[in-house]
Each structure stands twice: as structure tokens, then as C-alpha cells.
Amino acid sequence: xxxxxxxDVPLPPAEAWRVLLDIxxxxxxxxxxxxxxxxxxTTYKGRVSVRLGPVAVSFLGxxxxxxxxxxxxxxxxxxxxxxxxxxxxAQAVVFFSLAETRPRTSHVHIVTDLTLNGAxxxxxxxxxxxxxxxxxxxxxxxxxLKVQIExxxxxxxxxxxxxxxxxxxxxxxxxxxxxxxxxxFGAGPARAGE
Amino acid sequence: xxxxxxxxxxxxxxxxxxxxxxxxxVDDMHLPGMLQAAFLRSSHAHARLKGIDLAAARRRPxxxxxxxxxxxxxxxxxxxxxxxxxxxAITNLRTQYCLARDEVCFVGEPVAIVVAxxxxxxxxxxxxxxxxxEPLPPVGDCRAAIAPDAPxxxxxxxxxxxxxxxxxxxxxxxxxxxxxxxxxxxxxxxxGCGHALECRGVLARxxxxxxxLTVWSSTQTPHLGKSTLADLLxxxxxxxxxxxxxxGGGFGPKAVFYAEDAVVAAAALRLGRxxxxxxxxxxxxxxxxxxxxxxxxxxxxxxxxxxxxxxxxTMLHDTGAYxxxxxxxxxxxxxxxxxxYVLPAYRLEVTVAYTNKVPTTPVRGAGRPQAVFAMExxxxxxxxxxxxDRAEIRRRNFIAPEQMPYAVxxxxxxxxxxxxxxxxxxxxxxxALALAGYADFPARQAMARQAGRHIGIGIANYxxxxxxGPFEGVTVRVLQNGRVAVRTGAAPQGQGHRTTFAQIVAxxxxxxxxxxxxxxxxxxxxxxxxxxxxxxxxxxAGPSALLASNQVRGQxxxxxxxxxxxxxxxxxxxxxxxxxxxxxxxxxxxxxxxxIAQGMPGFSFPTGQxxxxxxxxxxxxxxxxYCNGCHxxxxxxxxxxxxxxxxxxxxxxxxxxxVNPLIVDGQIQGAVAHGIGNALYEWMGYDEAAQPLTTTxxxxxxxxxxxxxxxxxxHLETPSPLNxxxxxxxxxxxxxxxxxxxxxxxxxxxxPYGVRIATTPITPERIIAQLRASRAxxxx
Numbered sequence: 016x017x018x019x020x021x022x023d024v025p026l027p028p029a030e031a032w033r034v035l036l037d038i039x040x041x042x043x044x045x046x047x048x049x050x051x052x053x054x055x056x057t058t059y060k061g062r063v064s065v066r067l068g069p070v071a072v073s074f075l076g077x078x079x080x081x082x083x084x085x086x087x088x089x090x091x092x093x094x095x096x097x098x099x100x101x102x103x104x105a106q107a108v109v110f111f112s113l114a115e116t117r118p119r120t121s122h123v124h125i126v127t128d129l130t131l132n133g134a135x136x137x138x139x140x141x142x143x144x145x146x147x148x149x150x151x152x153x154x155x156x157x158x159x160l161k162v163q164i165e166x167x168x169x170x171x172x173x174x175x176x177x178x179x180x181x182x183x184x185x186x187x188x189x190x191x192x193x194x195x196x197x198x199x200f201g202a203g204p205a206r207a208g209e
Numbered sequence: 210x211x212x213x214x215x216x217x218x219x220x221x222x223x224x225x226x227x228x229x230x231x232x233x234x235v236d237d238m239h240l241p242g243m244l245q246a247a248f249l250r251s252s253h254a255h256a257r258l259k260g261i262d263l264a265a266a267r268r269r270p271x272x273x274x275x276x277x278x279x280x281x282x283x284x285x286x287x288x289x290x291x292x293x294x295x296x297x298a299i300t301n302l303r304t305q306y307c308l309a310r311d312e313v314c315f316v317g318e319p320v321a322i323v324v325a326x327x328x329x330x331x332x333x334x335x336x337x338x339x340x341x342x343e344p345l346p347p348v349g350d351c352r353a354a355i356a357p358d359a360p361x362x363x364x365x366x367x368x369x370x371x372x373x374x375x376x377x378x379x380x381x382x383x384x385x386x387x388x389x390x391x392x393x394x395x396x397x398x399x400x401g402c403g404h405a406l407e408c409r410g411v412l413a414r415x416x417x418x419x420x421x422l423t424v425w426s427s428t429q430t431p432h433l434g435k436s437t438l439a440d441l442l443x444x445x446x447x448x449x450x451x452x453x454x455x456x457g458g459g460f461g462p463k464a465v466f467y468a469e470d471a472v473v474a475a476a477a478l479r480l481g482r483x484x485x486x487x488x489x490x491x492x493x494x495x496x497x498x499x500x501x502x503x504x505x506x507x508x509x510x511x512x513x514x515x516x517x518x519x520x521x522x523t524m525l526h527d528t529g530a531y532x533x534x535x536x537x538x539x540x541x542x543x544x545x546x547x548x549x550y551v552l553p554a555y556r557l558e559v560t561v562a563y564t565n566k567v568p569t570t571p572v573r574g575a576g577r578p579q580a581v582f583a584m585e586x587x588x589x590x591x592x593x594x595x596x597x598d599r600a601e602i603r604r605r606n607f608i609a610p611e612q613m614p615y616a617v618x619x620x621x622x623x624x625x626x627x628x629x630x631x632x633x634x635x636x637x638x639x640x641a642l643a644l645a646g647y648a649d650f651p652a653r654q655a656m657a658r659q660a661g662r663h664i665g666i667g668i669a670n671y672x673x674x675x676x677x678g679p680f681e682g683v684t685v686r687v688l689q690n691g692r693v694a695v696r697t698g699a700a701p702q703g704q705g706h707r708t709t710f711a712q713i714v715a716x717x718x719x720x721x722x723x724x725x726x727x728x729x730x731x732x733x734x735x736x737x738x739x740x741x742x743x744x745x746x747x748x749x750a751g752p753s754a755l756l757a758s759n760q761v762r763g764q765x766x767x768x769x770x771x772x773x774x775x776x777x778x779x780x781x782x783x784x785x786x787x788x789x790x791x792x793x794x795x796x797x798x799x800x801x802x803x804x805i806a807q808g809m810p811g812f813s814f815p816t817g818q819x820x821x822x823x824x825x826x827x828x829x830x831x832x833x834x835y836c837n838g839c840h841x842x843x844x845x846x847x848x849x850x851x852x853x854x855x856x857x858x859x860x861x862x863x864x865x866x867x868v869n870p871l872i873v874d875g876q877i878q879g880a881v882a883h884g885i886g887n888a889l890y891e892w893m894g895y896d897e898a899a900q901p902l903t904t905t906x907x908x909x910x911x912x913x914x915x916x917x918x919x920x921x922x923x924h925l926e927t928p929s930p931l932n933x934x935x936x937x938x939x940x941x942x943x944x945x946x947x948x949x950x951x952x953x954x955x956x957x958x959x960x961p962y963g964v965r966i967a968t969t970p971i972t973p974e975r976i977i978a979q980l981r982a983s984r985a986x987x988x989x
Binding site: 016097099100101102103104106130131132133134136137 | 249252253254316335336337338339342344491896898900901902903904905908
């Protein structure tokens with residue numbers, strides 16, 4: 016499935032580009048993510064834990080920066096992971112591109128081609144729900160990153176600790192569920208003949 | 210007066226133990242030293258197996274073995290499993306390896322087995338196995354699969370087509386050229402599962418003391434299991450015994466021999482300890498066979514009076530990743546289309562396509578629901594276009610009772626011509642219409658519409674080839690304690706075999722049912738057997754029970770005549786005794802006769818007497834016996850929610866002589882429930898990468914008691930001339946026309962909006978979408 020989303024970074028593109036490619040610095044901003052090993056400057060091993068409602072899944076995998084285009088400020092990452100309790104896996108090709116939207120603010124546009132397999136594909140149940148979850152994860156990432164860039168020492172420590180906890184409980188799930196319900200009833204039918 | 214058991218509404222003797230928790234299902238069995246197994250299954254719809262790391266799993270405490278294909282016995286490792294039902298139309302044969310070797314072709318395909326002290330240890334160890342999959346492009350939709358450039362379901366296969374064949378008779382193109390009216394429909398019935406209450410299960414024990422392997426399996430076909438295990442394990446067939454203990458439902462998917470059965474048996478042999486595996490519900494969704502997926506593109510030619518001139522079209526059948534049971538379902542579907550009608554010309558071109566999904570094999574109905582859906586939807590279409598009543602157009606086309614036996618012009622799956630042996634189709638529909646209050650329906654509908662309610666009625670007829678051979682044997686033996694042992698290879702899964710076979714034997718031996726013990730589904734009890742599927746048991750094993758009983762009755766009377774020094778004509782066999790009806794009514798119990806018939810060591814039998822009071826009969830029907838039925842359904846559709854409620858469900862059914870009408874009523878009720886599920890609820894969803902999406906009962910809807918009404922059923926009994934009991938099958942008839950009848954009723958209810966039903970399940974979403982498209986909600 017294809018997922019498109021994005022986030023803002025409170026830095027001009029040249030600076031944002033440098034920060035975002037500092038994987039060891041930005042990885043902890045992703046909720047539930049843990050960088051385990053830097054294999055080489057473009058290959059990383061890590062773990063991402065997500066709760067999908069009552070189900071907690073944890074992916075162990077590798078992300079490789081396949082293509083870094085400095086001129087266009089775009090990066091293509093290929094990631095694949097296996098769920099740690101044998102409940103399937105995920106493969107993704109993620110394309111990031113960076114552009115200045117306002118002075119001192121850059122927008123990162125993300126296009127993800129995600130493939131889930133095994134039980135995790137069944138927990139997901141519907142591309143819309145997964146896209147909503149992905150957007151919420153990206154939002155949280157952007158917030159944490161913003162604090163890392165702009166916040167005080169204390170705020171940075173607090174934000175990092177919060178991100179380490181991962182995607183907290185049911186918050187993300189119900190956010191996504193709520194959007195799905197609103198979508199479903201958004202154009203509900205009137206009774207025929209009325 | 211003797212025991213009148215055949216035709217009596219006898220309560221099932223199976224029920225008291227089941228209802229009081231004394232059933233013995235595979236999972237109830239606990240053998241000393243028994244270990245538990247869990248399977249590692251592919252999480253990919255299509256992938257190459259590049260490597261597998263078992264070290265972590267093997268290290269876990271409590272794990273006894275972690276086996277992959279490489280650890281299996283030679284035959285299981287070296288070649289895929291055999292295909293069980295060959296057909297020359299299969300030009301690209303693909304069957305599964307017991308454990309995947311180089312390639313996995315559907316999500317759920319077994320890759321490895323873990324045997325451990327407990328199931329949870331086994332499952333945790335499965336999670337610790339690391340598999341290096343190289344994902345390959347999957348093909349999930351059979352329509353996409355037949356395109357020349359489609360990804361291949363099997364990487365090395367030149368095509369995704371498993372078979373292409375044609376069922377035809379008459380000059381169909383000429384019929385269409387000359388026809389005043391031709392109407393075309395595009396139809397699709399989606400796949401669902403069998404969903405027996407009890408999932409699959411297998412327990413295997415090797416006993417070194419006698420060198421025997423005993424396998425208890427939740428199966429419909431124990432003798433098939435025995436012979437397949439003998440081949441795969443390369444063991445003496447006489448050293449293998451397969452027992453189907455209490456089995457909680459089959460519905461078709463348990464008729465197939467599964468890789469898991471052989472792998473569990475191989476693990477038990479390797480470890481020298483009993484090994485049990487019980488399928489959980491998620492595994493059942495992933496790895497037990499499914500059915501229905503067929504796309505039909507068909508047209509009907511009729512004259513101005515609505516008389517049929519021809520039907521032609523194409524059908525695409527999704528067989529999933531393999532063809533374990535051949536192409537039986539599309540074959541049956543193609544031969545079921547003409548149904549109860551005089552159809553002068555017919556041609557269906559069938560393509561069977563592989564997809565990276567779990568294989569399809571018969572599920573209750575076995576291709577017939579799709580065929581009946583096609584034919585009955587075409588009949589409804591023709592009626593609507595010509596302005597004819599839907600019952601009337603059917604009446605005009607029925608095969609008349611005096612045309613029996615009626616040769617349709619097709620060849621059935623048993624290789625024999627489709628020849629309907631008996632039946633009265635006009636009478637059957639008339640009974641169903643009367644039961645449903647069809648004549649009064651227009652008034653009911655008018656009143657409902659005035660009240661703003663949308664009710665509709667639908668009709669569907671079918672003819673079903675049942676009672677397929679080759680045989681099913683029954684042994685009847687009188688024991689020295691005066692009881693009668695009955696043994697058959699036909700293993701029940703809830704059909705009440707023990708009751709009905711006892712009824713037949715009881716009537717012939719004039720003996721109370723309580724003194725008859727029936728054992729089914731044990732390969733140790735009878736040499737040969739086929740199994741319970743395809744509505745075949747009563748028409749195969751029933752006559753065998755009758756013939757064996759007749760023989761034993763003859764043996765009893767002959768021996769009694771000799772012992773009592775009387776003429777056979779003066780003897781009365783009653784209540785387990787033979788008495789001389791003349792003189793001082795001397796008599797002898799059948800137990801004593803059985804003891805005499807065992808003889809005395811070293812003494813010869815008197816002339817004419819043989820050992821034992823025992824006979825085994827294997828009745829071999831010459832062809833299928835064709836049952837028929839008519840369903841008339843009344844529904845209400847809520848146009849606000851799209852929900853369909855069934856108001857009344859009427860069935861008229863003719864399966865020949867009824868041995869136990871109570872059990873047949875139950876079969877009809879249960880089969881209708883199955884049909885309602887197919888029509889309205891059951892949807893086995895897959896995403897575009899062939900990943901199954903509906904693997905819980907939260908996502909996959911089964912109808913419950915709230916959705917299934919009490920079915921009003923009435924029986925016609927046109928005896929089949931093909932067997933001495935006159936019986937035909939009754940297990941699937943309730944399912945076969947259900948979707949067609951319900952679709953017709955929904956369409957009728959929503960006729961003011963021009964809603965058309967061409968696809969099942971008929972979900973609220975689909976109804977609402979059509980109502981929207983027809984501007985049902987437009988204001989003003």
C-alpha cells in the first residue's frame with residue numbers, strides 16, 4: 016500500500032537536511048524506535064515497536080539509505096523488518112524529499128510503499144487505518160524533533176524519554192479508529208424514499 | 210409386528226454422550242508421554258525459501274524436535290504429495306510438499322514443525338525460527354492470473370492455468386442465432402471456509418511393541434488417510450491404523466488429506482513418542498481448504514414463451530495455489546447448470562487458475578451453489594425481461610416426471626453420463642410455493658410497501674448428483690452376547706451415521722436399536738472405505754447395511770432351523786431370539802446361535818453351515834443418484850442500513866426414501882444456515898498481495914442463531930431405482946440453492962429501485978451502493 020504524509024522542520028532546508036541525515040540523532044525521535052547498530056554510514060539496524068489497539072508488535076530490521084540526492088534533497092530508504100514473535104514482517108520503500116515552505120521552515124514530504132505480511136497484515140485491516148497511524152507517528156516524530164532542535168536541555172530530555180516509551184497505549188489506535196468512523200459516516204445514507 | 214425403523218423419526222443415539230461432555234475428540238485424548246506440535250507457516254503469499262535458522266528454536270527448553278523438509282522421510286522430502294482425483298484436463302499439475310522446500314505459494318503453507326512438551330512451548334519456539342524469505346511477486350486474483358504477463362503462482366511454472374475444459378451438448382450457437390431473446394449476466398461468488406466447530410486435529414502414536422502406527426484424525430476420510438500415510442511414510446499399509454474419533458463437523462475441508470497429518474505422523478515415528486497437533490482457528494482460516502471463488506460470464510437464450518433454447522458462457526475457477534482434490538468443483542459446477550430444466554443446448558468453457566491463496570476443495574455444495582446461482586439468476590432475468598412470473602417460467606421448463614430417467618447430455622465427475630434417475634420437479638416446486646405462501650405474496654408485498662417496508666420473495670431449484678461411488682462397506686456381525694456389531698468405513702462428523710445404520714440393521718434383524726453397536730471410521734474395523742463427503746454415505750453404506758443385514762438374517766435363520774430342527778418358514782426372528790411359531794414355541798437367542806456358529810475346536814461344521822453370523826457387503830452404485838429441491842425465501846431489506854432479514858424460509862426436498870426424517874430435517878436446517886452465510890455474510894478477504902485479511906470471527910462473519918430462521922421443510926420421497934433402499938443424498942441440498950434464492954428475494958424486495966444482485970455475499974455495503982447508484986436516496 017502507498018502512504019503519503021509529511022511534516023515540518025523549523026529549520027531552513029540546508030540545515031534541516033544535515034539534521035535529518037544524522038540518523039543517530041533523529042532515530043530516537045520516532046516513537047517506539049530504537050537504533051541498535053550502525054552497520055555503515057548508510058545501513059542501520061533497529062527496532063520499532065507499535066501498538067495496534069490491543070496488539071503490541073515489535074519489528075527488528077534493517078534500513079538502508081539507498082539513494083541520497085544532495086541536489087534535490089531527497090533520500091530513498093529501503094527498510095525491512097521481521098516481527099519478533101513470528102507474526103510476519105514488513106517491507107517498505109520510503110522516499111523523503113525536502114523543500115522550503117516558509118522562511119526558516121522546511122517541509123518533508125514522505126511517500127511510503129509498504130508491504131505487510133503474516134499476522135500483522137491482518138491486524139492492520141485496511142490501508143486507511145494504517146495510513147492514519149503512520150501520519151500520527153510522523154506527527155509525533157516531528158514534535159519530538161522540533162523540541163530536539165528548539166527546546167531547552169530539560170525539554171529535550173523529557174521528549175526523548177517520551178519517545179522511547181513508544182507509541183503510547185491506545186492513543187494512536189483510537190485516533191486512527193476515530194478518523195475511520197468519521198469517514199464511514201461522513202456521507203451516510205438517508206432512508207430511501209424520504 | 211416387526212421393528213419399523215426405516216423411515217422413523219428416531220432420536221440420535223450419538224447425542225447423549227455429546228451433550229453430557231463425554232465425547233472423545235482428538236483434543237480430548239491424552240496419551241502417556243504425549244508431545245504437542247505447532248507449525249511454522251509462511252507469512253508470504255509467494256516467496257523463495259533462501260535459508261532457515263533453527264538453532265534458537267532448538268535451544269529452547271522443552272523443545273524435542275524442530276523439523277523442516279530436509280528432516281522428513283525420503284518420500285515426503287523428495288516429491289510433492291499425490292493428487293487424489295486425477296482428470297485429463299489438468300495440464301499443469303501442482304501439489305504441495307509436506308513441508309515447503311524451496312518455495313512457498315500461499316500464506317499459511319507449512320514450513321517447519323516444532324514438537325515440544327506443551328503447545329505454548331512449541332509456539333514460542335516457532336516464533337524463534339528465523340526464515341530468510343525472498344519475496345516473489347504474488348498473484349491474488351484469478352482474473353489477473355490468466356493474463357500472459359501475470360506473475361506466476363509457482364515461479365517455475367509456464368502458466369497459471371491448471372486446466373481448461375468444456376462441458377457441452379447440442380448446437381448452442383445455432384440456438385442462440387435463432388433465439389428471439391438473449392440475456393447476459395456476469396456473476397461472482399466469493400470464497401469462504403468450511404468452519405467446522407472443531408478445527409482439524411491429529412494425534413499419532415507409534416507402538417514399538419507391535420510396530421504399528423495409530424493415527425487419530427479429525428477427518429472425513431480415514432481409509433484415504435491410511436493409504437496416503439502408507440505411501441508417504443513408505444510403510445506397510447497393514448501396520449497403519451487411522452481412526453476418526455468424534456469429529457465436530459467436516460463440511461468438505463476435512464475430506465482432503467493434509468500435509469500436517471503426514472508431518473505429525475513422521476514426527477511421532479522419529480521421536481518414538483505420541484505427538485498431537487490441533488489446528489487453531491487462525492490456522493483454519495489460513496491453511497484449511499476453502500471454496501466458491503468462481504467468475505461466471507453466461508447468457509441465456511429463450512423463446513417468446515420463456516422456453517429455454519440454450520445457455521452458454523465461460524467460467525473462471527480460482528483453485529488457489531494447488532489442486533489437492535483435482536478440478537472436482539469446477540467440473541461439478543459445469544455439469545450442474547442445466548438443473549431441473551429441459552435445456553436443449555449448452556456450452557460452458559471453464560478455466561481453472563492458480564493463485565497464491567490457500568487451495569480450494571469442496572465445501573458443502575462443491576461447485577453446485579455457483580452453478581445454481583448462475584442458472585437461477587438467468588431464469589429470473591428472463592422472467593423479468595419477458596414479464597413472466599418467476600415460478601411460471603420455471604414451470605414451463607421443468608423436466609416432466611414421465612421423462613425420467615432423463616439423460617442431460619453431459620458427463621458427470623464419476624465419468625458416467627449425467628442421467629437423472631427419478632424425481633418430480635414440478636411437484637417439488639409446487640410444494641415449496643405452497644409452503645411459502647407464494648400465491649398470497651403479492652398482497653403481502655403491497656401491504657408492506659404501503660407501510661414503507663421492502664419485502665421480497667425468491668425461488669431457486671436445483672438437482673444434485675449424490676451418492677457417488679465407488680462403494681462404502683458395512684460389516685454386520687452377531688456377537689455371542691446377543692448384541693450386533695456394525696462396522697463401516699464411513700466416518701461421521703455429525704450426520705448421525707450410528708443412528709441411521711442401526712435403524713437399517715434393526716429393521717432387517719427385527720432387533721431393538723439399543724442392542725446394535727455401530728463403529729464408524731476406524732480402518733482397523735473394516736478393510737476398505739472411502740469416506741463421508743459428496744452426500745454419498747446413505748446411498749453407498751445404507752444399501753451395504755441392508756445387504757449385509759439380509760445376509761446375516763439368512764445365516765441366523767438357517768442355523769436356527771438346523772439347531773431347532775424346524776423349517777425356516779416356521780421361524781420368527783424377533784427381539785434377538787428365533788422361535789418356532791408352531792408347537793411349543795421352542796426358541797434360541799441369537800447370542801447362542803453366534804456361539805454355535807463359532808464352532809468347537811477340532812469339530813467340523815455340519816454340511817451347509819459356515820463360520821460366524823457375519824457378513825460384509827460393499828454396495829457399488831452404478832452411477833450418482835440425483836436428488837432435487839426447491840427453496841422459496843422471503844426477506845425484508847432495510848434500505849436505511851442495507852441489512853437483510855430472512856422472514857420465512859421454505860424448502861421442499863426430495864432425497865428419495867428417508868431413513869430418518871428427523872436427521873434429514875437437521876441436515877436441511879444446517880445446510881440452509883451454511884447457504885445463508887454464503888449469501889449474506891461470509892467473506893474471506895485478501896489484500897492485493899494475497900495476504901488474508903479476515904482471520905478471526907470478528908472480521909469473517911458467520912451467521913448465528915439470530916440470523917438463521919427455523920426452516921419450514923417438507924419432503925417428497927421419490928425412491929431412487931439405483932439402490933435397494935431407494936435413498937439419495939441429503940447433506941448439501943440445503944446449501945446449494947440458498948444464495949440464488951436469497952439474491953432473488955433481495956432483488957425482488959428492491960425492485961422499485963432496480964437493484965440487481967450478481968455477487969455474493971450480499972453485504973449491506975453492496976446494497977447501499979446500488980441504492981445510491983439508483984438514486985434511491987435522492988430527495989424531491
